[in-house]
Amino acid sequence: MFVSGFTIARNVVKADYPLKEAVYSILPLCDEMIIAVGKSEDDTLGFVRSFDSPKIKIIETVWDDNLREGGKVLAAETNKALDAISPEADWCFYIQADECLHEQYLEVVKEAMIDFKDDNKVDGLLFHYNHFYGSYDYIADSRNWYRNEIRVIKNNKAIRSYKDAQGFRKNDSKLSVKPIDAYMFHYGWVKHPKQQLEKLKQARKLWHSDDFIEKTYANVEEYDFSVVDSLSRYKGTHPEVMKHRIESKNWEFEHDISIKQMGFKKQLLHWIERLTGWRVGENKNYKIAP
Numbered sequence: 001m002f003v004s005g006f007t008i009a010r011n012v013v014k015a016d017y018p019l020k021e022a023v024y025s026i027l028p029l030c031d032e033m034i035i036a037v038g039k040s041e042d043d044t045l046g047f048v049r050s051f052d053s054p055k056i057k058i059i060e061t062v063w064d065d066n067l068r069e070g071g072k073v074l075a076a077e078t079n080k081a082l083d084a085i086s087p088e089a090d091w092c093f094y095i096q097a098d099e100c101l102h103e104q105y106l107e108v109v110k111e112a113m114i115d116f117k118d119d120n121k122v123d124g125l126l127f128h129y130n131h132f133y134g135s136y137d138y139i140a141d142s143r144n145w146y147r148n149e150i151r152v153i154k155n156n157k158a159i160r161s162y163k164d165a166q167g168f169r170k171n172d173s174k175l176s177v178k179p180i181d182a183y184m185f186h187y188g189w190v191k192h193p194k195q196q197l198e199k200l201k202q203a204r205k206l207w208h209s210d211d212f213i214e215k216t217y218a219n220v221e222e223y224d225f226s227v228v229d230s231l232s233r234y235k236g237t238h239p240e241v242m243k244h245r246i247e248s249k250n251w252e253f254e255h256d257i258s259i260k261q262m263g264f265k266k267q268l269l270h271w272i273e274r275l276t277g278w279r280v281g282e283n284k285n286y287k288i289a290p
Contacts, residue, residue, distance in 0.1 A: 001090050001114065001117055002031050002086065002088040002089050002090050002091075003029055003030050003031055003089065003091045003092075003093055003113065004031065004033075004086055004089040004091070004155070004158065005023070005026050005030035005034065005055075005092075005093045005094075005095065006033070006034040006036075006078075006082055006084070006085055006092060006093070007019070007022065007023065007033075007034075007035055007081060007096065007097060008035070008036045008037075008061075008077040008081055008097070008165075009035055009036070009037050009038065009040075009044050009048060009077055009093065009097055009265075010037070010038035010039075010040050010044060010063060010119070011041055011042055011044060011202055012042075012044050012047065012097055013040075013042040013043055013047050014040075014041060014042040014198065015195065015198050015199040015202050016191055016192075016195045016198075016199070017097040017098055018097070018100065018242065018245055019047075019097040019197070020047075020051060020241075021100050021245060022095050022096065022097055022099050022275065023051060023095070023244050024051075024053075024208065024231075024241045025095070025099075025102075025103070025239050025241050026093050026095050027053060027055060027101075028032060029093060029106060029109060029113075030093060031055065031089075032055050032056075032085070032086055032089075033053070033055045033056045033057065034057050034059065034081045034082075034085055035048050035051075035056060035057070035058050035059070035061050035081070036061050036077055036078075036080050036081035036084070037058055037059070037060055038061050038062065038063045038077060039060070039062050039063070043234075043250070059080065059081070059084050061077060061080050063076075063077060064076065067164065068205070068207055068209075069207070070163055070207070071164030071165070071207055072164070073206055074164045074165035074206060075160070075163060075164060075165045076161075078094070078161035078165040078256040079160055079161050080095075082159075082161065087155075088152070089155040090113070090117050091113050091117070091152055091153070091154065092152070092153050092154070092155055093109075093151065093152050093153065094150075094152070095151065096150050096161040096165075096188075098186060098187050098188035099151075099184050099185065099186050099187070099188075100184070100185045100195065100238075100241060100242055101184060101239065102239045103239060103240055104237075105181075105182035105262070108181055108182045109125070109152065111180055111251075112125050112151065112152075112178065112180045113125070118180055119289075121289050121290060122167065122176060122177065122178050122288070122289045123152070123153060123154055123159065123168075123170055123175035123176050123177060124151075124152055124153040124154065124175045124176075124177045124178075124286075125151065125152035125153075125177060125178055125180050126148050126150055126161075126178065126180065126286060126288075127148065127152075127180065127183065127184045128147065128148055128179075128181075128182065128183045128184070128212060129145070129146060129148065129149060129183065129184050129186055130183050130185050130186065130234070131145045131186045131188075131189065131216060132185065132186065132187050132189065132190045132229070132234065133189045133190065133225070133228060133231060134190065134225040134231070135249070135252075135253040136187075136234070136238060136242075137233060137234055137253075138217070138232070138233065138234060138250070138255060138257075139231065139233075139234045140189065140230070140231055141230055141231065141232045141260070142229045142230040142270060143266065143270065143273070143279060144229065146166075146283075147279065147282070148158060148284075149167060149184070149285065149286075150167055150168055150175060150177055150285075150286055151184060153168055158170050158171050159175065162285075167285035167286065174284075174287045175286050176286075176287055176289035176290075177286045177287070177288065177289055178288075178289055179288065182190065182201035185238065185242075187242075191221070192250060192251045193222035193224075193225065193251065194221070194222050194223075194226070195218065196222075196223035197220060197221070197222055197223040200223060201213055201217055204216075206229070208266075221258060225253055225255075228255070228261065229260065229261045229262050229264065230260050230261075230270060231255050231257050232257055237265050
């Protein structure tokens with residue numbers, strides 16, 4: 001079985017993305033790791049070149065900033081990385097620059113890859129998500145955050161990155177996937193407030209004009225983490241690759257998890273989900289394979 005990892009990177013140093021941690025978290029499962037590095041305003045290319053693994057293969061790209069609508073440039077760049085994987089690959093493991101796989105799930109993912117490698121009814125594997133917010137001690141748990149997403153796909157040229165690269169499509173149809181008991185750890189909302197603001201501005205440039213960004217954040221110096229509808233305490237461990245980053249955290253964030261900043265309807269739906277596990281009206285970017 002041959003597994004190709006793939007991801008994209010641009011301005012990751014400037015916005016302090018945990019890209020190295022992301023890559024190293026899935027590297028034990030991969031025979032190669034493709035990183036598509038876009039022309040950046042910082043030394044992202046030099047940073048990626050410092051990654052010490054013979055599995056890593058870098059391709060240099062130029063992002064088309066005309067593809068801002070709906071974040072289409074993210075899918076375009078993801079497809080460049082996907083197209084660069086080895087034809088030997090059975091599976092393709094996609095990870096974004098602010099995600100990590102906990103080492104406790106490596107064997108779970110590997111076993112699923114083995115079990116479904118030759119099952120033509122299965123296009124990919126579906127992961128659960130932990131969305132950390134404010135610090136490494138809190139998880140965002142409201143309906144605003146997706147609960148599951150595809151991160152492992154078959155090496156099939158009909159499968160392409162979709163919209164803003166959150167998911168995938170096969171011939172414009174949803175993928176048939178198998179859910180697995182593994183969590184992806186999403187750290188996109190865990191940074192010093194100044195760095196979080198910089199990351200947010202950078203990300204929103206993929207959807208909006210420079211003038212819009214400048215006007216929106218003209219008098220903002222830090223991101224306000226208190227503006228959140230619902231958080232819960234995280235009591236588990238973090239991936240080993242995140243240990244140094246967590247120990248180096250240089251800001252404080254505390255939140256009263258009993259406070260829910262929601263309207264009545266949203267609170268009701270939130271309560272139903274907590275009680276039953278059912279998310280009413282959940283948008284699913286996939287279909288479950290038989």
